[in-house]
Amino acid sequence: MPGRSRSWLFRVTLATAALLRPEQRARLLASRPAPRLRSQAPGSLKCFLGSLKMEMTGITGMSLKRGSIAVEDNDSVAPAEEAKRQKVSECCPPKSQDGLDNNCLPSSEKVPGPPGAAGAGEGRKSSDTQSEEEEEVEEDGLSEEEEEEEEAESFADMMKHGLTELDVGITKFVSSHQGFSGILKERYSDFVVHEIGKDGRISHLNDLSVPVDEEDPSEDVFTVLTAEEKCRLEELQLFKNKETSVAIEVIEDTKEKRTIIHQAIKSLFPGLETKTEDREGKKYIVAYHAAGKKALANPRKHSWPKSRGSYCHFVLYKENKDTMDAINVLSKYLRVKPNIFSYMGTKDKRAITVQEIAVLKITAQRLAHLNKCLMNFKLGNFSYQKNPLKLGELQGNHFTVVLRNITGTDDQVQQAMNSLKEIGFINYYGMQRFGTTAVPTYQVGRAILQNSWAEVMDLILKPRSGAEKGYLVKCREEWAKTKDPAAALRKLPVKRCVEGQLLRGLSKYGMKNIVSAFGIIPRNNRLMYIHSYQSYVWNNMVSQRIEEYGLKPVPGDLVLKGATATYIEEEDVNNYSIHDVVMPLPGFDVIYPKHKISEAYREMLTADNLDIDNMRHKIRDYSLSGAYRKIIIRPQNVSWEVVAYDDPKIPLFNTDVDNLEGKPPPVFASEGKYRALKMEFSLPPSTYATMAIREVLKMDTSIKKQTQLNTTWLR
Helix, strand or coil: CHHHHHHHHHHHHHHHHCCCCCCHHHHHHHCCCCCCCCCCCCCHHCCCCCHHHHHHHHHHHCCCCCCCCCCCCCCCCCCHHHHHHHHHHHHHCCCCCHHHHCCCCCCCCCCCCCCCCCCCCCCCCCCCHHHHHHHHHHHHCCCCCHHHHHHHHHHHHHCCCCCCCCCCCCCCCCCCCCCCCCCCCCCHHHHEEEEEECCCCEECCCCCCCCCCCCCCCHHHHCCCCHHHHHHHHHHHHCCCCCCCEEEECCCCCHHHHHHHHHHHHHHHCCCCCCCEEEEEEEEEEEEEEECHHHCCCCCCCCCCCCCEEEEEEEEEECCCCCCCCCCCHHHEEEECCHHEEECCCCCCCCEEEEEEECCCCCHHHHHHHCCCCCCEEEEEEEEEECCCCCCCCEEEEEEEEECCCCCHHHHHHHHHHHHHHCCCEEEHHHHHCCCCCCCCCHHHHHCCCCHHHHHHHHHCCCCCCCCHHHHHHHHHHHHHCCCCCHEEEEECCCCCHHHHHHHHHHHHHCCHHHHHHHCCHHHHHHHHHHHHHHHHHHHHHHHHHHCCCCCCCCCEEECCCCCEECCHHHHHCCHHHHHHHEEEECCCCCCCCHHHHHHHHHCCCCCCCCCCCCCCHHHHHHHCCCEECCCCCCCCHHHEEEECCCCCCCCCCHHHHHHHHCCCCCCCCCEEEEEEEEEEEEEECCHHHHHHHHHHHCCCCCHHHHHHHHHHHH
16 A cells, blocks of 8 residues: 555544544554555554454444444454454365455445345356356455555545435334434344244254265365365366366375275365376376366266255355355355355345255255354254255244344333334335445436436446445546546456446447446346335335325225235225235236325326336336235234343344354343343344334434434444
8 A cells, every 4th residue: 555545544544533532542543553664564554443443333333334224343353354364274275265255246336136046047147247257256356455445435425425214215103102212233243134934933053963974975075185186176177277187196095095085076076077097007086077167067966866855955154244145155165156056035244144045966064064164154954855945935034133222211112112013114125225325226227117228327337426445436437537438447356346247248238239238237136226116116105105094094005815906995994904005016017006195106107207007118127017015014023122231342142153152141230331122023025124123213224324323422
């Protein structure tokens, strides 16, 4: 990092440090980095930033890093990150680590990852871009110092821009209790999600044992190959060089040793076959491709016992990773394609989440070995099944949430939680549905539906206010100045973001074919834009419905009978409650209420230059059929407790991993500096826990408002 920018960064961090109490500032200034020679490592600056982040989050939960739903706690200071890298390098070949995080980089638009279940082909990249992206793995990425500078630069802007709930139609509450403040997701470990399977059971990680299977190879398969041999085999497996085979000399030539080497290669490097050869009196195991490039995507059929189910199901416990990122990591370490994994639902990043995953023809033994290699992941509860998992098969999710530093009295908390249990909350689409940047995703979706492709391109690529990575700012500036996609693309070290994908498409297809250029973005990410617009309309219409008619069913409302929507007639009103009423997401295959809200739908879409009577698009993918969604959700299995605590850093409940390790549950004192509300509840799929929490607190859950709340509290 040049001296000038290091100095500027230090001034920024000192300015932020002014918010700290005197004793915190003293500790922070003591860690100020001294001038260093060019040959010295940048550790002192990194430690200084780590100190600042810990001081800020230790008392306030504030972070220099862009948050998700509220203030963030940075859990990856330099020593922890170094330990993680060291642990990974000991377990896995170095080349497997190259570009790992880049494979998992989210779009800068923060569009949720593709919700596709593997096997069904969902979430796959288009064939004409996949090879290009694979070639770019090595060139993606930033140095740690550059990342730190971007984080520090983004903090000041974070409070000025972004959406509030009012911007996306979230305006009403159902209960009459008095609201109070609390901090949501001060630590990601304050938000735990357990998936509820189709059989109604809550997924828990409580068994790390591997099913006994006589056909499994011994544990020696993981240690018999040297790191150099693994690297050569990986390069052969992934066609990274021109070699057609790799020969491994058998040092201690016994049948048992040769068998273990054969098993190790076939197990660790799917797609490779082996044979034994004599060369000048020495025995060699020769690895080679038997089925060309298709071998990597299609695990060998003959190596899997017929009596065993083709899919290994397991429970995945992960911290601070969304589902798609986690699968990318697992596939990288297993050296397989991500599309052999399947799952029932996607989970957000900023939480601890526990869910069931299935993978095609990978043994439980290989999966369990990852527990030795990966940080913040744990795999267990293995079983072999005949079928994969299907997206949407889950019954819902069970949430355990801690709201720290609450201000409400015990009576206020009691009223709020009783209301949540008995009445519920408005089933709004939460803030994460609409992105985290100054350009909301629903605006892009609206432009797609209007067939305004120049506007789609402009909204995604134009310069914008707010917090963004420096390389994205430079990319946007280059685009605004030159309108040259190749020149703007060169400003991006990370090509996998939406901007990079669109620019690559424009370079390939030209500025006159924006539709094809936009099509390079993975299908599910493209569809998220128009789903965001549907959600935006739905939120606004539900707020108007509650404003107009309150919390009771009225004639003309819609209810579902099976999968079919029907109108409530005058004589049937008393047969229904507000919990039965649904509202449509706009589309060509839905009906609208028979009262004032029907006209409100028409007016809103007309104002956006859309025809409510013709929601079919010239491009079939972007035609909206519509759907129905309940307007009020009543959570199940609701429980809560108010606890006192002194240390903001301590966890307030045990996770599945804590229980596996035999950690005793936390003990709370009757008095403490702070009070927290610990709550548990279950929700059906596609509902937002943050909207339930909003109803309890009567507070705006947007990043913008939560950040302002915590800044005010600091002062």
